Amino acid sequence: MKEILTISLNKIKFWGFHGVFPEEKILGNWFTVNLDVSVKSDVINGTLQQTIDYSSLYAILKEEMSRPTELLEVLVEKIKEKILSSFSNITCLRIEIHKQKPAIGLLDGNSFVELKVEL
Numbered sequence: 001m002k003e004i005l006t007i008s009l010n011k012i013k014f015w016g017f018h019g020v021f022p023e024e025k026i027l028g029n030w031f032t033v034n035l036d037v038s039v040k041s042d043v044i045n046g047t048l049q050q051t052i053d054y055s056s057l058y059a060i061l062k063e064e065m066s067r068p069t070e071l072l073e074v075l076v077e078k079i080k081e082k083i084l085s086s087f088s089n090i091t092c093l094r095i096e097i098h099k100q101k102p103a104i105g106l107l108d109g110n111s112f113v114e115l116k117v118e119l
Contacts, residue, residue, distance in 0.1 A: 004091060005041035007052045010034045014065040018075060021103050025068060030100040032110070033061055037083065038092035052087055060086065072097050072113040080115055093117045 012033045017025050037052050060082045069075040076095050083093060098112040 003041035004038045005051065006036050006038045006092075007054055007057070008034070008036045009054055009057055009061070012058065012061060014062070016065050017068040018070070018072060018099070019103065020070050024103055029102075031065060032098040032100065033065065034094075034096040034098075035061065035079075036092070036094040037087070037090055039089045040091055052090070056086065057083065072099060072111075076113050076115045080117060084117075084119075091119055093119075 012035070014031050014033065015028055016031050017028045018031065019025060019029070035057060037057065039051060061079065064075065064079045064082060067078075069078070076097055079095055079097075080093060084090060094114070094116045096112055096114045098110045100110050101108065102111045104111075
């Protein structure tokens, strides 16, 4: 039997200056991140070293979200690379970055990118 354990951070909000348009770089916007990281559960023995420390995941998100990036597609790739280089026991990773009220007309919603990686 293959068991997978998933650690999630959901609806984590950051204020950032991501976007292509000049007003996005000046005014900023709210971004929401959802993150799922999976590890094999049969190797977990009750120590933090065998799982994923979600405070470390948050620190990575905070650092990368604070760096203005034009495209969310590039930002999600940077987060992926940082997480995968920080943890060797990940089997699956899913990242969503939502931009609240993007600068496209009167849209009263959000746009988002999602990246899924299975290792």
